[in-house]
Amino acid sequence: MKAVLCSELSGxxxxxxxxxPAPEPGPGEVVVDVAFAALNFFDTLITAGRYQTKPALPFSPGGEMxxxxxxxxxxxxxxxxxxRVAAxxxxxxxxxxxxxxxxxxxPVPDALPLDKAAGIIITYGTTLHALADRGELKPGETLAVLGASGGVGLAAVEIGKRLGARVIACASSADKLAFARERGADxxxxxxxxxxxxxxxxLTDGRGVDxxxxxxxxxxxxxxxxALAWRGRLLVIGFAAGDIPKLPLNLPMLKGADVRGVFWGAHTEKEPDAHRAELARxxxxxxxxxxxAHVDAVLPLSDTADAIGRIARREARGKILVRA
Known part of the structure; x- marks a missing residue:
């Protein structure tokens, strides 16, 4: 069995x-022939030892498949x-x-190709939990999405529209914004x-975003x-820019606003029934x-390092996959 291994934490x-060796399932376990593994921004961190999850060496990257x-x-x-399954x-x-x-x-529905299924769980799972549960986004509210052309950003644009919000995509170039508009940004x-x-x-006539x-x-x-409106909510998803910001706390105080953390990985463990319902949806x-479930590129398994590099350089629009 071929595998990509991280044996030292240097990226x-x-x-x-x-x-x-080919694996064997233990009690309660299943062996899956991987068709596609999906990569995410945290793969740039976990391979460098800078993520909150620190697997024992050696390990393979790729959080979903x-x-x-x-x-x-x-x-x-x-x-x-x-x-046909995803996990x-x-x-x-x-x-x-x-x-x-x-x-x-x-289970992966017959109508859904396995490449699209491979990259759904983390980005869309994080986003549905963030917007519907933590953010309590309501129809008619305004949603600003930072990093709107990346994996989770694109998911936020699409799910925000699905939940009835007016979506403002925020990104670092005109072509990235055009891509977000193609996916539904207003x-x-x-x-x-x-x-x-x-x-x-x-864009909100001075009111601010919800x-x-x-x-x-x-x-x-x-x-x-x-730029938040009164009683606005900031959803803290991650730190792709590399810096963890330090907010002046008078800002949420003056706006009656909330800063809400979104730790989807812990949500899946602590609230499994809610997680399963979100995935079914x-x-x-x-x-x-x-x-x-947009796939930007599919690379061979042997090119996993290049695939993660594309994410680190912010070249990805949607998901980057490797084919096993």
């Missing part, structure tokens, strides 16, 4: 391609060889076969050229908070074509 350039069940272990019910693993998906607990698998702000706070205020979806961090966070939307 994706140090990844190696190796042969490993889709494929076909090859073997089932003792005690497994409701899953059979040949079933969130946290890490370890960049290999030809993976072992997964049966209860962690999500307005756009180029924060590489425009003042983010002023433009968000202008919800900010922020996977970027850095300087953009404070500017977006200054997302996979149904994807099968119907109501969300795009």
């Amino acid at each position: 994706p350039a140090a990844l190696t391609f190796a042969d490993l 889709a494929g076909v069940v090859a073997k089932v272990g003792d005690g497994v019910e409701g899953v059979r060889p040949g079933d 969130y693993l946290g890490y370890g998906a960049c290999r030809e076969q993976v072992v997964v607990r049966a209860e962690a698998l999500t 307005e756009g702000v180029d924060y590489a050229r425009e003042d983010l706070k002023l433009r968000l205020k202008e 919800v900010v979806y922020d996977p970027v961090g850095g300087d953009a966070t404070e500017a977006a908070v200054r 997302i996979f149904a939307w994807a099968a119907e074509g109501a969300i795009s």
Whole structure:
């Protein structure tokens, strides 16, 4: 079995391609032939030892995948060889076969191709939990999405529209904004050229935005908070800019605003029933074509380092996959 291995925490350039013994399922476990593994921004961090999850070395990157069940272990019910499935693993998906607990698998509808299924769980799962649960986004409210052309940003644009919001895409170039508009954004702000706070205020006639979806961090966070409406909500998703911002706390005080953390990984563990219901909703939307589950590029498994590099350089529009 071929596998991509991280044996030292010096970033994706140090990844190696190796042969490993084929895995066998234990009780309650399933072996899946991986068709596609999906990569995310945190793969740039976990391979450098800068993510909150720190697997024992060596490990494979790739937090999610889709494929076909090859073997089932003792005690497994409701899953059979040949079933099309997807799963969130946290890490370890960049290999030809993976072992997964049966209860962690999500069935993939026949109408949904496995490449699209591979990259749905983390970005759309994070986003539905963020907007509907943590953000309490309501129809008619205004949502500003930072980093709107990346994986989670694109998901926020699409799910925000699905939930009935007016969506303002915020990104660092005109072509990225055009891409977000193609996916449903109503307005756009180029924060590489425009003042983010002023433009968000202008686009809301001075009222401000109700919800900010922020996977970027850095300087953009404070500017977006200054553009919040009364009782607005900042959703802290991540820090793709590299800097964790330090907010002046008088800003949320003066606006009666909330700063709400979104830790989707913990949500999946602590609230599994809600997580499963969210995934069922997302996979149904994807099968119907109501969300795009857009795949930007598919690379060979051996090119995993290059795939992660594209994400680090912010070249991805939607998901980057590797084919096992």
